Amino acid sequence: MSQAERPGIAPVALDGHGADGGVEAIAEGARIAAEAGVPVRVYGPSGTPTSPGVELVECDEWIANEEEPVVAVRAKSEASVVRAAADVAAGRASALVSAGSTGATMTAALFALKRIQGVHRPALAAQVPVPGGDGASVLFLDSGANSDVRPQHLVQFAFLGSSFSEAVLGVQRPRVALLSVGEEPKKGSAAVIEAHEALAEAEGLDFIGNVEGRDLLTGAADVVVTDGFTGNVTLKTLEGTARAVADAVRSASRSGPRAAAGGLLLRRALGGLRRELDPNEVGGAILLGLRGIAVVAHGSSSPTGIANAVLLADRAGRERAVDRTADLLSRSGATREALRESE
């Protein structure tokens, strides 16, 4: 569907700063997304290239990785990610996408969009591709927003993930699992054991029990829940392994004439695997639990990665991910305690 066929739709707000590939990668990603039918508004430096369906909001201030997110977001009201988030909150854009500082993106989104009523802590959900799974992926959360969690946070993450998986990723009755050190309910940290008990009794979601680190890539579950510390370490371990695979392929194809001959095949077959193992290729991590949509694209994203992040954000908006998440949460009772606390 071209952009012309969707005249009234609000654009996705795309931060023009902070991508490793510079504003060129952003502009090219926006162009690809617009060509696929999603209008994009880029908050970038003057001179950022535009294309049909892509408009530019000139924005020279931005927040760098090194800056303390809360301090920077409060101080820099004209920073690109802050302005983009404000436009989403005001309804002038449908969703926020940034490949800049993860902390700044999460903070700007949280301040501007606010939490869904009853949500303790928003969580960052990454799509981890299942190798050989024909495009299937596991929704893995929290992948880095909350380093310390209580059991009830893990329970909410399960509901946030389940509703997003169903509403946006189109998984019917997603199988939800808790990441732990063994399948037995009593294995794991104290917080995980308590969350397991609560999830085993929870209604409105299909809890299949614990999975282990080795099950992440097998597609044993549609949604895998963990704390943001373990989640971040796990994803980066996967990423490091993907890189080790790529390096090994490169050096193998240089190891001799016979290897060089097989090198092309080697590179092609395993380049695909490397992409499949690299969670950053999918499009981005989604911040769940807010009253609006925010997607954190990886800073090293290619233009295709940026475009995928925009398409994901757009789809979340069209599928009413926020309303449907709020509905499921309130029906489940998983927010009851938080609501009591806030009374």
Place this chain on the structure above:
Amino acid sequence: MSQAERPGIAPVALDGHGADGGVEAIAEGARIAAEAGVPVRVYGPSGTPTSPGVELVECDEWIANEEEPVVAVRAKSEASVVRAAADVAAGRASALVSAGSTGATMTAALFALKRIQGVHRPALAAQVPVPGGDGASVLFLDSGANSDVRPQHLVQFAFLGSSFSEAVLGVQRPRVALLSVGEEPKKGSAAVIEAHEALAEAEGLDFIGNVEGRDLLTGAADVVVTDGFTGNVTLKTLEGTARAVADAVRSASRSGPRAAAGGLLLRRALGGLRRELDPNEVGGAILLGLRGIAVVAHGSSSPTGIANAVLLADRAGRERAVDRTADLLSRSGATREALRESE
């Protein structure tokens, strides 16, 4: 050095039960180790094959994976791993090696060998190979003994790992890092942030700061410290990725005539990578912090894996790993608080 050249040396006590490959894998692993000069005493069922340098202690009782470790170790004084641990404690064997239940091995070792004075919690240290690192490995702990830790436990793990790395693995002044979600000292869980502060001031070890999941395979540090929950999930994620690599290679080489032609090369180059990525190939995880040596070989270990575990245990004994660890710990002051607590 053949066994005949080391007549007075105490054998390594090897649990004959619990390996996935059965007693045959154990017997073959023992034979390989003995041939390399390390005498082995196998605690296995009657009929277990022996070979020069390998003796059999007949032992038909054992502890299965499903059994609750503490209950089983207390109840089954004749179980193979319990008898093997008792012989190490009594000085009749130099070290304990088991490919059976990890929990039972840790429990039997803890009960029989006791903790080094001042050690809060023994930790399980795995050697993670560095791909392309010419046999280099990272000592990674805790890989699963303690799911919930306090900051002072992480600090002790750093000292336990550093002293083992230096004494047994021969690393001069090992670089010790803390696993976290970013390099900055203030990133991570509350426990990690507090441990970072203490380690930055600690004497007697070379603390290089935080590393991330993606740095695990690069050899950026010699010792990487984390809690047993994150450690277990991380190792199993690596293992799952290694398996995904192997599966992809297998299916790639079946994908067509051209791929089939390159298949042998593909399998050979990447079989090596798979082994390099699989922590189980190295020989086993060592339980650190006890007054004796215990090595947990992976249940799925090949005979070579079993033999490597025996050689590692033997080397730890010969290098006086326990005494040297105790020395470093007491000089470092990292045990002071624990000693105060126990007074």
